[in-house]
Every structure is written in structure tokens, then in C-alpha cells.
Amino acid sequence: xxxxxxxxxxxxxxxxxxxxxxxxxxxxxxxxxxxxxxxxxxxxxxxxxxxxxxxxxxxxxxxxxxxxxxxxxxxxxxxxxxxxxxxxxxxxxxxxxxxxxxxxxxxxxxxxxxxxxxxxxxxxxxxxxxxxxxxxxxxxxxxxxxxxxxxxxxxxxxxxxxxxxxxxxxxxxxxxxxxxxxxxxxxxxxxxxxxxxxxxxxxxxxxxxxxxxxxxxxxxxxxxxxxxxxxxxxxxxxxxxxxxxxxxxxxxxxxxxxxxxxxxxxxxxxxxxxxxxxxxxxxxxxxxxxxxxxxxxxxxxxxxxxxxxxxxxxxxxxxxxxxxxxxxxxxxxxxxxxxxxxxxxxxxxxxxxxxxxxxx
Amino acid sequence: xxxxxxxxxxxxxxxxxxxxxxxxxxxxxxxxxxxxxxxxxxxxxxxxxxxxxxxxxxxxxxxxxxxxxxxxxxxxxxxxxxxxxxxxxxxxxxxxxxxxxxxxxxxxxxxxxxxxxxxxxxxxxxxxxxxxxxxxxxxxxxxxxxxxxxxxxxxxxxxxxxxxxxxxxxxxxxxxxxxxxxxxxxxxxxxxxxxxxxxxxxxxxxxxxxxxxxxxxxxxxxxxxxxxxxxxxxxxxxxxxxxxxxxxxxxxxxxxxxxxxxxxxxxxxxxxxxxxxxxxxxxxxxxxxxxxxxxxxxxxxxxxxxxxxxxxxxxxxxxxxxxxxxxxxxxxxxxxxxxxxxxxxxxxxxxxxxxxxxxx
Ligand SMILES: CC(C)[C@H](C(=O)O)[C@@H](O)C(=O)O
Ligand SMILES: CC(C)[C@H](C(=O)O)[C@@H](O)C(=O)O
Numbered sequence: 001x002x003x004x005x006x007x008x009x010x011x012x013x014x015x016x017x018x019x020x021x022x023x024x025x026x027x028x029x030x031x032x033x034x035x036x037x038x039x040x041x042x043x044x045x046x047x048x049x050x051x052x053x054x055x056x057x058x059x060x061x062x063x064x065x066x067x068x069x070x071x072x073x074x075x076x077x078x079x080x081x082x083x084x085x086x087x088x089x090x091x092x093x094x095x096x097x098x099x100x101x102x103x104x105x106x107x108x109x110x111x112x113x114x115x116x117x118x119x120x121x122x123x124x125x126x127x128x129x130x131x132x133x134x135x136x137x138x139x140x141x142x143x144x145x146x147x148x149x150x151x152x153x154x155x156x157x158x159x160x161x162x163x164x165x166x167x168x169x170x171x172x173x174x175x176x177x178x179x180x181x182x183x184x185x186x187x188x189x190x191x192x193x194x195x196x197x198x199x200x201x202x203x204x205x206x207x208x209x210x211x212x213x214x215x216x217x218x219x220x221x222x223x224x225x226x227x228x229x230x231x232x233x234x235x236x237x238x239x240x241x242x243x244x245x246x247x248x249x250x251x252x253x254x255x256x257x258x259x260x261x262x263x264x265x266x267x268x269x270x271x272x273x274x275x276x277x278x279x280x281x282x283x284x285x286x287x288x289x290x291x292x293x294x295x296x297x298x299x300x301x302x303x304x305x306x307x308x309x310x311x312x313x314x315x316x317x318x319x320x321x322x323x324x325x326x327x328x329x330x331x332x333x334x335x336x337x338x339x340x341x342x343x344x345x346x347x348x349x350x351x352x353x354x355x356x357x358x359x360x
Numbered sequence: 361x362x363x364x365x366x367x368x369x370x371x372x373x374x375x376x377x378x379x380x381x382x383x384x385x386x387x388x389x390x391x392x393x394x395x396x397x398x399x400x401x402x403x404x405x406x407x408x409x410x411x412x413x414x415x416x417x418x419x420x421x422x423x424x425x426x427x428x429x430x431x432x433x434x435x436x437x438x439x440x441x442x443x444x445x446x447x448x449x450x451x452x453x454x455x456x457x458x459x460x461x462x463x464x465x466x467x468x469x470x471x472x473x474x475x476x477x478x479x480x481x482x483x484x485x486x487x488x489x490x491x492x493x494x495x496x497x498x499x500x501x502x503x504x505x506x507x508x509x510x511x512x513x514x515x516x517x518x519x520x521x522x523x524x525x526x527x528x529x530x531x532x533x534x535x536x537x538x539x540x541x542x543x544x545x546x547x548x549x550x551x552x553x554x555x556x557x558x559x560x561x562x563x564x565x566x567x568x569x570x571x572x573x574x575x576x577x578x579x580x581x582x583x584x585x586x587x588x589x590x591x592x593x594x595x596x597x598x599x600x601x602x603x604x605x606x607x608x609x610x611x612x613x614x615x616x617x618x619x620x621x622x623x624x625x626x627x628x629x630x631x632x633x634x635x636x637x638x639x640x641x642x643x644x645x646x647x648x649x650x651x652x653x654x655x656x657x658x659x660x661x662x663x664x665x666x667x668x669x670x671x672x673x674x675x676x677x678x679x680x681x682x683x684x685x686x687x688x689x690x691x692x693x694x695x696x697x698x699x700x701x702x703x704x705x706x707x708x709x710x711x712x713x714x715x716x717x718x719x720x
Binding site: 075080081083084088089090094120121122125141142144147148152153155156159160161162163164189192194195196197201204217219222224225228229242246247248250252253258278 | 435439440441443444448449450454480481482485501502504506507508512513514515516517518519520521522523524549550551552553554555556557558560561564577579580581582584585588589602605606607608609610612613618638
């Protein structure tokens with residue numbers, strides 16, 4: 001298969017971790033005789049620094065013409081602490097999601113047997129957790145009109161949803177549930193929000209089309225608690241943009257490190273693959289950022305194109321690195337000095353030579 | 361002291377738990393020679409059933425003329441599952457918060473030594489956690505304009521904040537931090553929301569007035585993770601209405617049961633005290649609802665009026681009930697059949713006779 005992949009390393013530790021994912025994809029291409037072409041583009045704070053624009057025209061062109069986008073991370077503390085900045089790194093990511101129509105963000109939360117003791121949660125609580133979060137990604141309060149009064153004393157954001165925006169992702173979530181444990185949990189705040197009531201109404205209306213799927217309805221405050229108390233109750237979680245942002249980052253505590261969570265952002269025409277972690281500015285350029293989220297995002301990319309054996313090999317490599325403690329310090333208490341690059345190298349070696357790779 | 365207390369038991373298990381708090385307050389009045397008058401009012405689904413209105417005029421009058429309001433719980437599954445209902449129980453609670461101007465909701469999250477093993481989190485992670493959440497309660501997306509298009513295909517909610525709404529609660533949060541560990545964490549989503557940027561700007565502007573307080577800024581997604589990974593990093597958390605709702609219910613996992621979390625809702629003229637849990641419809645009328653959140657809310661009521669010795673005695677009674685396992689099934693694995701009423705009776709007995717109370 002031939003794939004043109006746009007690579008957007010972005011900010012902070014983004015470039016380091018993305019480099020490992022590219023390394024892994026190159027090894028896969030070699031091993032399976034695919035042709036993957038990688039072209040880099042600027043985005044985020046890095047793009048602002050170099051072009052004044054968090055999402056330069058060329059980057060958008062690149063992504064629109066690529067078969068898939070591999071995204072690193074975005075954000076920078078100096079912008080975070082400057083609420084007056086009019087141009088912000090995140091506009092790059094949000095602009096890209098919107099322009100490419102990536103309305104469905106899929107975030108798997110899977111507890112690794114070997115990492116159960118790394119979690120803040122008790123082992124027996126999280127064992128066998130396997131959740132798929134379907135987060136709506138191009139609507140809601142992220143994209144509704146934002147206003148700041150002229151005197152700067154009043155600010156507002158609109159959370160708006162249209163029925164079709166809910167329907168299209170809900171169908172995907174129902175279908176995902178059908179191929180899993182046939183449970184869908186809608187998370188909203190329908191006891192307070194009109195937009196949440198639209199979500200609930202639409203999901204209730206679609207449910208009869210999926211009679212084999214059991215639907216639960218949870219309020220976001222309750223869901224934030226249940227996710228920790230009893231994560232195993234969940235199979236597929238469907239939710240709007242902001243609640244999905246919160247729940248998916250919260251869910252990282254189950255897995256033991258946010259450096260493990262990958263995601264796929266899918267639209268009708270385009271697809272982007274991104275770790276759910278941020279730029280991790282304070283860990284950048286130290287070789288300590290965990291590349292696994294980025295590498296697993298690459299695995300999701302492969303799966304998106306039906307390259308299941310290829311993806312399985314990547315996942316095996318990741319499993320093996322975890323089993324042998326070839327992991328960055330967020331997970332590793334056994335060995336020192338296992339760097340971002342070293343983890344990438346290990347998984348690359350494994351792909352080249354699945355039967356022989358060990359700690360080297 | 362003479363206090364007129366409006367009692368709003370509300371829905372589900374609200375009446376059961378509130379009855380225990382009233383019992384405890386009566387014991388305190390007796391012991392310390394206070395005069396507490398209790399008058400009940402209707403609210404929520406119960407009020408809709410009886411009057412058609414979730415917040416009847418008489419209830420509002422009652423609360424406006426009371427020195428304090430003791431609130432039970434609100435909500436009903438049949439409304440939760442009916443997104444088309446125009447009249448909803450929650451309108452009672454939200455209407456009351458707004459009418460009484462209760463803009464500051466204070467939610468303490470304190471890990472009980474004896475309950476550390478009840479939490480889903482590992483003991484060493486949560487030991488000594490002591491957080492005060494300052495949640496804005498009368499603004500934001502809860503109260504902004506809500507629209508549903510005529511064809512029912514589009515719905516929206518506005519999240520709006522004015523500078524003064526942020527300033528008044530921020531001052532209170534800063535002051536609370538000064539009397540504690542001098543750490544304030546603002547939780548927002550300033551990388552995306554205009555309203556969050558106003559929060560961040562205002563807090564940054566006020567910070568120099570509190571030079572002894574260290575201020576941290578966290579995005580809500582990150583905070584939802586950090587609260588679980590490392591709750592001890594937090595002292596006072598300040599946040600807007602919706603994020604506060606989510607974080608405070610999530611925080612219940614630290615304490616071991618949502619049935620333990622009390623809150624005070626304070627305005628310029630009025631004050632209301634409410635457990636943070638909901639109506640717990642499926643546990644209602646079974647004697648299994650934990651009354652401690654309601655009883656601790658009564659303790660916060662006493663503190664609000666400077667009755668610190670009285671509050672301390674209530675807290676001692678709660679501590680003792682926990683130590684002796686006189687607790688409802690959410691916490692109790694030692695004894696069966698410790699009902700809601702039995703817990704209330706125990707704490708009442710303790711107040712009457714602090715030196716002699718034991719399991720009877
Ligand atoms: C960087 C930020 C804008 C982004 C979001 O809020 O969507 C991130 O937190 C994420 O989850 O992908
Ligand atoms: C019942 C509901 C409207 C309420 C809220 O969302 O504020 C509750 O969850 C709370 O936290 O007090």
C-alpha cells in the first residue's frame with residue numbers, strides 16, 4: 001500500500017515522540033513492503049514562531065492532500081499563562097480538526113496487565129478495563145461563538161449542537177458497541193443543558209436501530225466518579241467535545257500514564273492520529289517523554305487503512321517494551337536512562353526482528 | 361443563639377438523610393442551649409408532584425426569610441430519561457441558588473484516616489488529602505441563555521461570566537487559602553474558552569493582593585487527572601460552575617463515598633447547606649443512604665454562624681461513627697443492617713453523651 005502521511009510534530013515533546021512513531025511506521029513499511037511517504041508541516045506555537053500563524057496555509061494544504069495526518073502535540077506554557085494572547089497554538093489544532101471535518105475522536109482506554117500496579121487505582125478496580133471513548137470533536141463549546149466585551153468585563157462561549165452532528169457520531173459509537181460488549185453510555189448534563197437534552201433525545205431516537213446495544217445515560221459529574229470507581233462497567237462511551245476532553249484525560253489514571261493514550265480523529269474524508277497528551281513543555285528535549293501514545297496512534301493509523309497485521313505487530317512491540325521495562329521514567333522504576341528514542345529503537349528492532357528482540 | 365432553619369428535604373433519599381441532620385441539629389440545640397426552629401418546604405420532583413412547580417413561591421419565601429437553608433437532594437430518574445420535559449426538578453435547586461444569590465459553593469474533600477482503604481485509590485496516594493473546592497454557583501453555562509430551535513434540530517447553551525462574578529468568589533478563595541496551606545489552583549480551559557480566559561485574567565490581576573498565596577493554573581482536563589494522581593498537591597481549588605460540578609463529584613472517590621461530601625453555598629445575604637450527592641432514587645426508602653454528607657452539611661451550617669464548638673462536636677460524632685463502623689453499607693463491610701436512621705441516632709446519642717456512646 002502507498003500512503004502519503006502528513007507529519008505535524010508540533011510543540012514541546014511533540015517532535016520527539018512523533019519521531020519514534022515515524023520510525024516505527026518506516027520499519028513497518030520495510031517489513032510489509034508498503035510505501036509510506038512522510039512530509040512534515042508546521043503547527044502550533046512552533047508555527048506561530050516561524051510564520052505568525054498557528055495553522056499555516058501550507059500545513060492545511062499538506063493535510064488536505066495527505067492520506068492521513070500524524071499529529072504530535074500542541075501548546076506552550078507562555079501562551080497558557082497569557083490570557084490576552086489573540087493568536088494561540090491551540091487554534092492550530094482546533095482549526096485543523098474543523099477544516100478536515102474530523103468529527104469523531106476515538107480514544108481507547110485499555111489497562112495493560114503489566115502496568116496495573118502503576119495506576120493510582122487499586123489493581124482489582126481496573127483489571128481488564130477496556131473502554132472506547134467516542135468524543136465529538138468539531139462542535140460544542142470549542143467552536144461556538146466566543147465573545148469578549150469591549151471593556152473586557154464580560155466573556156462568553158456558546159455550546160451549540162445540531163442534530164446531524166450528534167447523529168453521525170452516535171451511529172459510529174453504536175456500531176462500535178455492536179462489535180464489542182454491546183454497551184453504550186451517553187455522558188451529558190441533560191438535567192441542566194439544552195444541548196445535552198438534544199444529545200439524549202437523538203441517542204434515544206437512534207437506539208431502536210441498535211436493539212442489541214444496551215444504552216446507559218449518565219450525567220458528566222456522575223460519570224467522572226464512576227469512571228474511577230468502576231471503569232469496567234463501561235464499554236463504549238459517547239460524549240460531546242468538552243466532556244470527552246475531560247473524561248479521556250481523567251481515564252489516563254486507569255492506564256497508569258497519560259503517555260500511553262492514543263487517539264484517532266476521523267471524518268468523512270480525512271483522518272488524523274494523535275496522542276491525547278499535551279506538549280509536556282517541561283519534559284521536552286530531555287528524552288523522558290513517553291513515545292508509546294504516539295506509536296499507538298500510528299497503530300491506529302494502520303488499522304484505519306485495514307493494515308491489521310501491521311498494527312498488531314506494532315502493538316506486540318509496545319507490549320514487549322512494557323513487559324521488558326523498556327519504558328520512559330513515567331512507567332519505569334526498574335531501569336534508569338531509558339530514553340524516548342531508546343523506546344522507539346526497541347520497538348523498531350522488534351518489528352525488524354520479532355523473535356529476537358530483547359533489551360540491548 | 362436563635363436560628364430559623366428552612367429544611368428542604370427534596371427528592372429520593374433527600375428526606376431520609378435530611379431527617380438525620382435535623383436530629384443532630386436538635387441535639388446540638390439542646391446541649392448548647394440554642395433555639396433552632398425548623399420549617400419544611402417543598403422542592404424538586406416532590407414539589408412538581410404536589411404543586412406543579414419545582415420551586416413554589418412559599419418555598420422561596422420560606423428560604424428568603426430563614427437564617428439558613430438545609431437542603432436534601434434533588435432529581436428523579438423519570439425526568440432524567442425524558443429530555444422533552446419542560447418542567448424539571450433541577451430548576452428548583454438552580455432557581456433557589458440564583459434567587460438567594462448563593463454564588464460560592466464550598467466543597468471540602470478530606471480523606472478520613474479510617475476510610476483510606478474504602479477508596480478506589482491507593483492509600484499512599486490519598487492519605488492526608490485536604491482540599492477545599494470553591495465552585496462558582498450562580499453563573500456560567502448553568503444560567504446562560506438556552507435555546508432549542510423550533511424544529512428541535514439545534515440546541516445551545518451560553519457560558520457567560522462577568523468580571524464581578526469572578527472577583528467576588530476569587531477573593532473568598534484567596535482568603536481561604538491564606539488560612540490554610542496558601543495554595544490556590546485555578547481550574548479552567550483558558551486554551552480554548554473566552555470565559556476561561558476572563559477567569560485567568562481576573563485571578564492573575566487579584567493575585568498580587570495575596571502575595572503569600574501561590575497560584576497554580578490548570579486546564580480542566582489536566583486537573584481531572586491530577587486530582588486522582590496526586591490529590592495532595594491541592595489546597596484550595598477555584599473554578600467555574602460546570603467544572604466545579606465535575607471535579608467535586610470526581611473528588612468523592614478520594615474520600616471513599618459520595619455519601620460523605622458536604623457543602624456550603626454562600627451569598628451576601630443567604631446561606632444553604634447541602635450534601636453534594638444527588639437524590640439516589642434507587643436507594644431511597646431502604647435505609648441505606650448515607651446521612652453523613654447531610655450531617656456534615658449541618659456542621660458547616662453551625663460553623664457559618666460561628667458555632668465552632670458545636671460543629672466540632674458533630675464532627676467528632678461523625679468520626680466516632682466511622683471509627684466504630686456505625687455506617688451505612690456504602691462504607692460498612694463489618695456490620696449489616698446499620699441504617700440511615702441508626703447512623704443519625706448514634707451521632708445524636710454521641711452529642712447527648714460524648715463520653716459514653718458506643719454501639720448499642
Ligand atoms: C490542546 C487542546 C486544545 C486539546 C483539546 O482540548 O481538545 C487537548 O486537550 C486534547 O484533548 O486533544
Ligand atoms: C442536581 C444538579 C443540578 C446539581 C448541579 O449540577 O449543580 C448537582 O449535581 C450538584 O452538584 O449540586
